[in-house]
Amino acid sequence: MAVFTRVTEPELISWLDDYSLGQLLELQGIASGIENTNYFVTTSNGRFVLTLFEKLAASELPFYLNLMSHLARHGIPCPSPVANRHNQFLSELNGKSACIVSRLSGKSLMNPEVIHCAAIGGMLGRLHNAAQNFAETMPNAHDAMWRARAAPQVTPFLSPPDVALLESEVAFHEKHTLAALPQGVIHADLFRDNVLFEGARIGGLIDFYFACNDSLLYDVAITVNDWCMGVDSILDEARTQALLQAYHAVRPMQKKEYIAWPIALRAAALRFWLSRLYDMYLPRENELIHAHNPDQFKYILQRHIAANSNVIWL
């Protein structure tokens, strides 16, 4: 259960006094999510999501909320933060920083087909384009420094072959970075559970709390590694091509991005293998029950390495 901080109806009604959202009609805790407390909130004005931030630093929150507001303003279907009467997105509720955002319609899709991957590719391109004139920046918390720090912390728990794989892959990405590729604000976590579909149309992109500045191609690789993955941890060719072609049609990829594509796929797989290892062996409080299996991304990483072992790197 992801309601870490309970909010009662009277508490919420009092908090909503500072907003122009009308009467509270329904309040319902959301079970998913491991970083924040979330509630569905229905008022006279419509359907919203209330979030109490449990772990994110208060200083980082304006970036995420202003980013969502910026993207919504540009017509990207993402949660739009609601301002209170002091014109602020953030205020305090039960001792936590809290915000309320518009609730989007649609459902997550667990078995996406080619048409959905094409929709995702196009939308990711539009997200990258729309974020180009967003003025604020946020470094990627899961960067090379994080890898260098986290890897030695998990190796004591791993088998010798896994230690060897992890260490050689961390070393590989030290040498082969994506820093020379086009940069921008990326979602950085556009997995299937963070996209709501209405039929074949995307109703919403959600959960922007890993968004940061990094290589755009890296974001594409994170997305492809989830949406286009087939059996045996090998990318499904039709879905991968559909996603990349739709992305390219919106934000044309440069030649150096094509060349770096295998590296981006490996970097994206390493990011989630390592963070899942970390969450499994060094869990924060309340988090263990939600830990994903790290092996999935180890296999994906191994397959990417095998598939591209004959490529000559830059």
Added chain:
Amino acid sequence: MAVFTRVTEPELISWLDDYSLGQLLELQGIASGIENTNYFVTTSNGRFVLTLFEKLAASELPFYLNLMSHLARHGIPCPSPVANRHNQFLSELNGKSACIVSRLSGKSLMNPEVIHCAAIGGMLGRLHNAAQNFAETMPNAHDAMWRARAAPQVTPFLSPPDVALLESEVAFHEKHTLAALPQGVIHADLFRDNVLFEGARIGGLIDFYFACNDSLLYDVAITVNDWCMGVDSILDEARTQALLQAYHAVRPMQKKEYIAWPIALRAAALRFWLSRLYDMYLPRENELIHAHNPDQFKYILQRHIAANSNVIWL
């Protein structure tokens, strides 16, 4: 037909290149409306309304668009203007200033009941509250000066009793103004056709192109004159009370506003009687076919005067 300026699919696709809204899926002209050209536009990102401004001065448009954006940001269900890649709401399409805004769901309600009037009252209060920290201002184009200028232009077309009524009423409001009442941004045209309902819930308020700064009570009176009107041009008591009580619960009315209420109802009725007379007898090009019958508001005005003839004015 309210499509004064035709927009073809290739023209719109080219214009949309500057936005992050994805592929054009559908373009459909909207027949209603007398001030602008409107199209329903569906893209990969969702449902929108395209507006080409035919009559409004370009200098006034930022006020309306920024107001809608401000209200949407505060959770009021109103059209949210979409910014292009230059972060602008306005740009040019086929020689006209144009914008694209989110499309709201719901349908206009022609026979509202008590529950709907209560919903409208609460929403109007929230709109007034949410607009309190909107920084831009717009004078009311239909103010006392407009009345003084427009009335002599239509009297040549009226019967002697109507001339007498119009002239005495214009003189009355010269003496009894609402200027001392709480002021703010008002919608100024919240008639039934400018509200979309989804069941008993308001899905959206639309058409903010008469919005301006004026007495909040005057906006309530405009709204009541439409939503709560019964047969024989007499206000339906149950609907009127429901609207006023719901409004008061959100934005408590002051004693001086209660005292001025009969004046506000008359001022609101006069505004639409006079503008409809003007549109009927001095129509602008393309406008005649849409002219409303002015008599409806003459009867409403007469009933308001009769109902309150025993009130001693301030």
